[in-house]
Amino acid sequence: MAVLSFLMSSSARLGVFRTHFWELAVCKRQTWLSLSVLRFCTSETSVSSANHFGSGTERYKDLQKYFIKKLKATYRRFSNIYNPSMVCGHHHMYFIEDDGIYRIDKRGNEQKPELVLDLEQVSREHHKTKQSKDSKERIQMFQWTVQRLRLSPREKYLAATLKCSHSHREELRCVVVRLGEEHFPHLDSQHVVITLEKVLSFEWATDEVLFYTTLEGLRSREVFRLDLTSSGNRLTPVYEEAQPDMFVEVALSRDRRVLTINCSSRTGSEVLLSNVQTSHFEPFVVQPRKPELLYYVEHWRGWLVILANTGPGQEYQVLRTPISEPSMASWVSLFRPGPGMAIKDMDVVGDHCVLVVRTPANELSLTVVPLTHPRETYTVELPVWACAIETKSSGLADQQNGLKFLISSPVHEPMPYCLYPENGLLLSEFGNGSTAEKEAEYITTRFEACSQDGTLVPVTLFHVVPVEGLRQAPLLVHVYGAYGRDLNMEFRPEKRLMLEQGWALAYCHIRGGGERGLSWQRQGRVEGKQRGVDDLQACLHHLFSLGISSPSLTALTACSAGAVPVGALCNGHPNMMQAVTLQAPFLDVLGTMEDHSQPLTLEDRDEWGDPVGNPEHRDIISSYCPLHNITPKHYPSILLTAYSDDPRVPLAGVLKYTERLKTAIHTYSSVRPISDHKPAPNIVLNIQPGENHLGPEDFEQMLEEEALRLAFLYTELGLDPPRAPRKRRR
Secondary structure, three states: OOOHHHHHHHOOOOOOOOOOOOOEEEEEEOOOOOHOOOOOOOOOHHHHHHHHHOOOOOHHHHHHHHHHHHHHHHHHHOOOOOOOEEEEEEOEEEEEEOEEEEEEEOOOOOOOOOEEEEHHHHHHHHHHHHHHOOOOOOOOOOOOEEEEEEEEEOEEEEEEEEEEEEEEEEEEEEEEEOOOOOOOOOOOOOHHHEEEOOOEEEEEEEOEEEEEEEEEEHHHHHHEEEEEEOEEEEEEEEEEEEEEEEEEEEEEEOOOOOEEEEEEEOOHHHHHHHHOOOOOOOOOOOOOOOOOOEEEEEEOOOOEEEEOOHHHOOOOOEEEEOOOOOHHHHHHEEEEOOOOOOOEEEEEEOOEEEEEEOOOOEEEEEEEEEEOOOOHOOEEEOOOOOOOOEEOOOOOOOOOOOOEEEEEEOOOOOOEEEEEOOOEEEOOOOHHHHHHHHOOEEEEEEEEEEEEOEEEEEEEEEOOOHHHHHOOOEEEEEEEOOOOOOOOOOOOHHHHHHHOOEEEEEEEHHHHOOOOOOHHHHHHHHHHHHHHHHHHHHOOOOOOOOOOOHHEEEEEEHHHHHHHHHHHHHHHHHHHHOOEEEOEEEEEEEHHHOOOOOOOOOHHHHHEEEOOOHHHHHHHHHHOOHHOOOOOOOOOOOOOEEEEOOOOOOHHHHHHHHHHHHHHHHHHHHHHOOOOOOOOOOEEEEEEEOOOOOOOOOHHHHHHHHHHHHHHHHHHOOOOOOOOOOOOOO
């Protein structure tokens, strides 16, 4: 599923959707990232330019070590979590391990998994290439990780994208491997047919034809065709996007009959379609781009099933049109969501269109639209705790009559389900009754806070004890509110740990995000950015009014663009929280949007405005920009984690914010009355090397960052970390 990701794929300062490592030591499996967040470029800012700040992390070292041990134990508890990355071929099952891609025979003829792609070999080949290019350069061996894999229609080839981080830089490549019935006892380079550099998205049209897009800087603009022939490999340019704010990806329909080239910005899209059943693959436009038109295309029995924002209020609806008449003039509506409902995703399974829908109560459900009888549309309810859904991409031999997916929440581990839309049967695979019973111990409460203009803002709260028992509980508040993206609510073992230690976890779905549809996003962009700040303030007020925690026990956390409403609230109402943690924080909105040398300034005008060409936009940004509204006052303690070569959030803005904030705090401390005995807040700047915007992929580095955040929160909120009772010596 995840078909809407490309519609917002040019979003620059996205929240952290980083890879999770569920298994420790030698067996670390990873769920690969959505393509829309894999964009890299270089930055000239270095760590050395920030050395004079001093990190301030030393005071948390002992507690950080304690939490590293706690986190390792927590992650180990979930080491056998369901792995959705397995791909089903006609004869084999393919899966990703730490050292490469393996396959097992579905017929049971093989006892031991075969190594299809050896990542160590890839690293050696990369090592040789680097040495040959520059013999003077000191070359190291680097670890590549598998991001995505695709099988050709008859399982003749496998293509996989790999990522490698080294020298604070990241590289993407695609490796095509020849498959067959024979084993791979001595895997060598003859099985690697071709290696393609800077590949982002890719799909097989036939066993010999692969379409792919390339990534240059933060932009994907070109589509190429690779033909694998007996006489050699041939690369042909297929499409090049001329509009600078459009992002291009390729995708294959679920029935594997049409290939789409999806061109999208945050405010418009255009789809080119190629019929893979023919030999020429000449793409044609479904509907030429129009301002504010967003649409996505699936295929069903010679028809196109379209998800487009042509419904009431410019929200998404489902439409149908013959593939021979694809333009908008022929679109016929099949399903429009009711008031307060928002379509989040779409898939076509057999003769049914399956929609992921967010209800007015902010719950996830499935809506099934029979394509032959759309009036018989029905709803399938999901467990009340379901906050995130991830569908398994169809393999070559997967049954087409069922949709397999995972549901989870920040504190509920992913659980596999399968929906059979023909009869509405939803089957769960909890593994055992004790797992389901354990998950039920964690309470999910949803409510709404009234914002300043009367708008009701959804809040999701996770807790263990009833709400009336949370007055003395520490509270961690999560927020994002930008680019039309829903707040990330996938399972996180560290969130489960916090809940078990007595925390309450609140997720505030403020305007600017996508929780309540496209109108929710439109209300919170450009001139509406202050609404997101007001929404966050209203959510905190409502939590406190319900008797949930208190300002002295409350911390806010945000990533990337989510730092904007948090930073603005710290400037305006710093007494509403005790501590803040920000990762890859976007804090200098005005300075960044005035700098046309930044790679994403043009694309971000639809989100933040144009302060250079529009004086009104400049005034609006200046009114809430966290960096430009710092004044001497008592701020909460803040932990800022930044990355030296982050392409989306320039380090220079984080450094300016930290310096200006420390100066303001010092000024306030020097003039405040002697009777005011509040201790000065701690402003901690943790700068890590590399281009990471999404957090480190290395498991140990990720643990260190998470442990530091926990140590910071416990210290600044004055909490005692729970310790296991000591065993008596005999």
